[in-house]
Amino acid sequence: MFRRKLTALDYHNPASFDCKDETEFRNFIVWLEDQKIRHYKIEDRGDLRNIHSSDWPKHFEKYIQDVNCPFSAQERQESVDWLLGLAVRFEYGDNADKYKNCKPEAAANDSGKQSDPLINLDINNPDFKAGVMALANLLQIHRHDDYLVMLKAIRILVQERLTQEAIAKASQSKEGLPVALDKHILGFDTGDATLNEAAQILRLLHIEELRDLQTRINEAIVAVQAIIADPKTDHRLGKVGR
Structure with missing residues (x-):
């Protein structure tokens, strides 16, 4: 080799x-x-x-x-x-x-035919493994024994986070909508109107954080499902079937 x-x-x-x-x-x-x-x-x-x-x-x-x-x-x-x-x-x-x-070896054998490097991709080639590992380390993706699974995880991350559209969306400033605090019931009374208003604001901020957390959990679930949806992947065994 x-x-x-x-x-x-x-x-x-x-x-x-x-x-x-x-x-x-x-x-x-x-x-x-x-x-x-x-x-x-x-x-x-x-x-x-x-x-x-x-x-x-x-x-x-x-x-x-x-x-x-x-x-x-x-x-x-x-x-x-x-x-x-x-x-x-x-x-x-x-x-x-x-x-x-x-000249490259492919060109020497057939100068009139262009070669697609992905057609004959050897997933057991150390160069391929080294490249996947380097990308996984760069993107802080957890190592997996199957390099194809890692490659799929890299693809999902790139599509979701590193495309031009995703970067542009992340760069946009979020403008909040005005909220009428009097329409949100606090559920208890501190005896001070100012404290009541502060408590309502804190509760709304907490709800927003929970929604953001749920969104991230949903994204993680989708990413995992995209990986295990491959018929070659036997998620019950926790490894790729042969």
Whole structure:
């Protein structure tokens, strides 16, 4: 699954690379940092280079946090693929002239046919997962084991809150309607007309807050229903059916 990116980076054995082999994996991370990413200064790479240290996993965890990788050290395949993507971007940036005349692979295979990237979308691709996770973190959406469910939640949030119409509506100032306090029965008497009027105002404000809360609850219910309405989603099990 990493072969194309490893080949693009001129890795010495792209076809046989195995990230499950601990020694090979650690050497690969050192090579990636030394040759391609170069996030640390040379003198700060000692802990990462000490691949035989029992503390190496801790240093690797710190490394992926320092480069802002959205995956943890336990998600090895995803983090490796993300690091490879970062390295490819740096490689292109450092050697832009070398690649300026290269055509995309799809164009090389069929220059007269445009490719829609969503047609062959692979939901198990680490790049796809990384993108969904990054969006979810940005929008503060709770993580879900199924990335498609998270993507649907992102779509609902964007449609409801981030469209031009929603932003314009939220930006409009709300003008209140005049209220005749004498038409609203307080239900008790404080013995002071001024206090009675203040109590009526507080009650009306409280009712308005309750209505706003109910509106938000209804919106949340609609959002959840939109997700579980998918026939692939078995909400009784709390997971997506296979």
